[in-house]
Amino acid sequence: MSMLNLNLPPLASNLVKSRTTTTATTTAQQCYIHPVVLFSILDHYLRRNDNQERVIGTLLGVRSDDGRVVEIRSCFAVPHFETSDQVEVDMEHHRSMFSLHKKASAREQIVGWYATGNQLSKYAALIQDFYSREAAPFGAVHLVMDTELTGGQLGVKCLQGAAIGAGAHPENCLFLPLAHELQYPDAELTALQAAADSSEGQGIATLITDMEQLEKTIEELRSMLARVSAYVDNVCEGKAEANTVVGKYLMDMLAVVPKVDTKQFATLFQSHLQDILMVAYLTNLTRAQLNIADRLQRIA
Numbered sequence: 001m002s003m004l005n006l007n008l009p010p011l012a013s014n015l016v017k018s019r020t021t022t023t024a025t026t027t028a029q030q031c032y033i034h035p036v037v038l039f040s041i042l043d044h045y046l047r048r049n050d051n052q053e054r055v056i057g058t059l060l061g062v063r064s065d066d067g068r069v070v071e072i073r074s075c076f077a078v079p080h081f082e083t084s085d086q087v088e089v090d091m092e093h094h095r096s097m098f099s100l101h102k103k104a105s106a107r108e109q110i111v112g113w114y115a116t117g118n119q120l121s122k123y124a125a126l127i128q129d130f131y132s133r134e135a136a137p138f139g140a141v142h143l144v145m146d147t148e149l150t151g152g153q154l155g156v157k158c159l160q161g162a163a164i165g166a167g168a169h170p171e172n173c174l175f176l177p178l179a180h181e182l183q184y185p186d187a188e189l190t191a192l193q194a195a196a197d198s199s200e201g202q203g204i205a206t207l208i209t210d211m212e213q214l215e216k217t218i219e220e221l222r223s224m225l226a227r228v229s230a231y232v233d234n235v236c237e238g239k240a241e242a243n244t245v246v247g248k249y250l251m252d253m254l255a256v257v258p259k260v261d262t263k264q265f266a267t268l269f270q271s272h273l274q275d276i277l278m279v280a281y282l283t284n285l286t287r288a289q290l291n292i293a294d295r296l297q298r299i300a
Contacts, residue, residue: 027139029068031158031180035188037075037114038145038156044077045116045147056080056127058094059112059143060101067138070111071183076101078113087123089130110134112141118150120159125173128161141178156180210276 037059044055061072076097079090098110113131115121124142131140139160146155158180161173184192194207208216228250234240260268 027068027160027162028063028070028141028178030070031141031178032069032071032183033143033156033158033180034071034073034183034185035192037072037143038154038182040075041114041116041143041145042147045145054116054121054147056089056113056115058098058110058131059114059141060098060105060108061111062107062109063111063138070141072111072141072143073108074101074105075114082121082123087126089127110140111138112143114143114145116145116147118146118148118155120144120175124175125161128173128175132161142175210280 041055041057044057048055055077057075057077059072060074060076061070063070078094078097081088101108110131112135113127115124115127121127128140128142131142134140142159142161144157144159158178159175160178162176163173190213197206231240231246232250235242
């Protein structure tokens with residue numbers, strides 16, 4: 001098994017609690033995280049060995065052309081072993097998993113690494129240095145998940161390494177906060193909403209039909225429009241203070257809304273709805289014919 005041994009310098013063992021280095025030339029300024037990444041990290045932490053206090057793994061995703069925007073789409077666990085004076089990372093597992101992942105998602109690349117805990121490990125700088133070389137020429141993102149639920153919540157933060165000092169040593173760096181935001185694709189958002197609804201009820205998630213989802217979306221849209229209308233009325237009547245940022249946002253939003261006559265909109269909507277119903281009918285009809293053909297073939 002190929003292991004990467006990272007040792008702390010004997011004279012700097014008390015100074016690398018929050019340092020790292022990087023060979024990258026471009027650092028990120030914004031990071032977007034998919035929810036599936038957080039679930040994968042939690043699953044890895046729950047399946048850890050009894051003697052492990054934290055787990056680490058590799059983050060995969062895509063970058064913008066200039067490397068300043070990072071989108072973390074997935075991750076995988078990397079076995080490691082820590083002692084009082086060194087940390088060992090399973091390099092063979094890391095490279096094998098990345099090679100297999102590239103076959104399924106060719107566009108995704110190594111963008112950084114994750115770790116669990118409410119604070120940085122003393123080996124974080126050395127591991128960051130390794131992942132900076134893996135992600136070169138861009139900077140490596142370090143995602144930290146507070147699995148100890150400090151403050152009663154699951155904290156997530158993103159960091160990046162910045163070299164400090166005159167010497168180019170792995171421990172001569174500083175972790176700086178990186179702006180991050182959770183990104184919810186439509187498919188993942190639907191699953192998360194179903195999971196949230198099940199947590200409030202009997203713990204059983206039930207998927208709703210397309211028509212029920214459409215009805216729910218329209219109700220949410222009506223609720224948002226009612227809140228916006230109430231805010232605008234209060235501002236016009238002097239009951240609330242005007243906010244130029246909100247006003248500009250509403251103006252830009254209304255500018256992109258096409259001006260369609262009410263009757264014309266109703267006609268277009270009904271036509272689109274009929275197309276959807278026709279596609280659903282043909283789908284069910286095809287499924288029924290396939291089932292009949294399958295049963296006839298079994299009888300024959």
